Amino acid sequence: MTSPIPIPTLYRATYLHTPRNPFTHPDALDAQPDGGLLVQDGVIRAAGPFADIRAAHPDAPITDLRGGLLLPGFIDTHVHYPQVRVIGGLGLPLLDWLDQCALPEEARMADLAYARGVARDFIGGLIGAGTTTALVFGSHFAGAMDAFFEEATRTGLRAVTGLVVSDRLLRDELHTTPQRAYDEGRALIERWHGAGRTLYAVTPRFSLSASEGILDACAALMRDFPGVRFTSHVNENTREIQTVRDLFPGARDYLDTYERAGLIGRHSVLAHNVHPTDRELSVMAAHRCTAAHCPCSNSALGSGFFPLRRHLDAGVHVSLGSDVGGGTGFSLLKEGLQAHFMQNLMPGGVPLSPAHLLYLATLAGAEALDLPHTGSFEPGRAFDAVHLNPAPGTPLDAVFRHAASPERALAAAFATGTPADVARVWIGGDTVLGD
Numbered sequence: 055m056t057s058p059i060p061i062p063t064l065y066r067a068t069y070l071h072t073p074r075n076p077f078t079h080p081d082a083l084d085a086q087p088d089g090g091l092l093v094q095d096g097v098i099r100a101a102g103p104f105a106d107i108r109a110a111h112p113d114a115p116i117t118d119l120r121g122g123l124l125l126p127g128f129i130d131t132h133v134h135y136p137q138v139r140v141i142g143g144l145g146l147p148l149l150d151w152l153d154q155c156a157l158p159e160e161a162r163m164a165d166l167a168y169a170r171g172v173a174r175d176f177i178g179g180l181i182g183a184g185t186t187t188a189l190v191f192g193s194h195f196a197g198a199m200d201a202f203f204e205e206a207t208r209t210g211l212r213a214v215t216g217l218v219v220s221d222r223l224l225r226d227e228l229h230t231t232p233q234r235a236y237d238e239g240r241a242l243i244e245r246w247h248g249a250g251r252t253l254y255a256v257t258p259r260f261s262l263s264a265s266e267g268i269l270d271a272c273a274a275l276m277r278d279f280p281g282v283r284f285t286s287h288v289n290e291n292t293r294e295i296q297t298v299r300d301l302f303p304g305a306r307d308y309l310d311t312y313e314r315a316g317l318i319g320r321h322s323v324l325a326h327n328v329h330p331t332d333r334e335l336s337v338m339a340a341h342r343c344t345a346a347h348c349p350c351s352n353s354a355l356g357s358g359f360f361p362l363r364r365h366l367d368a369g370v371h372v373s374l375g376s377d378v379g380g381g382t383g384f385s386l387l388k389e390g391l392q393a394h395f396m397q398n399l400m401p402g403g404v405p406l407s408p409a410h411l412l413y414l415a416t417l418a419g420a421e422a423l424d425l426p427h428t429g430s431f432e433p434g435r436a437f438d439a440v441h442l443n444p445a446p447g448t449p450l451d452a453v454f455r456h457a458a459s460p461e462r463a464l465a466a467a468f469a470t471g472t473p474a475d476v477a478r479v480w481i482g483g484d485t486v487l488g489d
């Protein structure tokens with residue numbers, strides 16, 4: 055028996071997306087004031103002016119989303135699952151914040167019932183902010199990772215994540231051994247990598263808390279399971295960098311601690327990179343690895359100004375991360391605004407247009423994670439989308455109703471949009487928030 059052909063839906067909306075990279079293509083933004091997206095079986099089959107799509111598909115049922123803005127779902131490339139309940143520990147630099155805020159909470163993830171509750175809070179926060187794909191920094195506990203993957207599967211989130219491993223300088227409960235890191239990582243990969251919408255990311259916390267032995271165990275997983283992703287932190291805070299230098303006297307720099315282990319490549323995403331050397335930037339570019347820029351976290355922890363210009367000049371790919379809980383919330387609209395502010399304020403900063411912000415929050419993440427079926431509304435991609443539809447009477451609603459162009463409305467969405475404006479979210483055509 056053949057299965058019935060799914061009925062397509064035609065979404066009518068003001069939509070914007072960046073099918074190209076605006077840092078290299080001046081006309082990267084595609085804005086449709088009255089657009090149509092034909093979606094069948096979770097995949098975009100046609101996109102363009104509503105009248106054209108309607109003429110070609112006169113019988114498709116219409117879902118009318120006019121009045122707000124329809125954007126590709128946001129892609130958060132750095133966000134910590136165990137930290138959702140400690141957002142807001144303001145006023146401390148990185149290493150003190152880890153000691154006093156993050157790590158005590160991360161130790162609680164040993165309790166599976168607690169971890170399940172955190173997984174629900176965390177994924178609810180992501181989807182509520184319009185995020186449809188995330189590279190998630192996991193927990194140090196394998197049971198908590200199973201709980202996360204189960205919740206991601208239940209909700210339909212696209213998640214790339216893995217067990218966080220460390221064997222020094224955190225606290226005893228969070229330490230493991232190279233052999234256990236390998237064995238637990240392998241079991242999780244076999245259960246979850248490529249299962250539904252989940253992929254695995256090998257995740258040493260940072261070189262400060264990782265011996266060469268544990269980095270080698272990570273590299274063994276990468277070798278044994280091609281296609282898994284790699285993520286960690288790099289060059290976030292000057293005290294952290296000095297400590298890494300002391301711990302790895304033979305390494306050329308921070309990046310080299312990962313590079314020597316064979317962990318840097320196309321599928322590597324390194325968070326922060328606020329204080330890189332020129333050598334590190336050129337190695338990152340040569341390997342086509344990504345820097346995940348986390349502007350709210352960099353501001354809250356006082357880590358510094360992200361040298362976007364130097365990354366672009368060196369040819370390093372850059373995406374965006376909320377870095378909850380060092381960051382201040384899940385909204386990539388807020389991260390885009392903070393990136394804009396910081397580039398405005400720093401000498402030699404890059405002026406960021408609404409197109410740049412949208413790209414950083416969407417397609418840049420798809421490129422970082424090598425997920426070419428996500429990140430824009432081009433036909434052939436999954437219908438992962440967020441409908442921003444502010445409540446009547448709010449300032450954003452007023453701007454939307456009077457905006458001179460979709461691009462101006464987009465700028466206002468970054469300037470003042472919050473999760474309260476997220477009316478509906480789809481992943482692979484499935485509604486995961488709203489109705």
Ligand SMILES: O=c1[nH]c(=O)c2nc[nH]c2[nH]1
Pocket residue numbers: 134148152156259260287290351377380
């Ligand atoms: O912003 C950060 N958050 C963390 O949890 C962390 N761990 C190591 N380095 C880190 N940086």
Ligand SMILES: [Zn+2]
Pocket residue numbers: 132134191287325377380
């Ligand atoms: Zn982080």
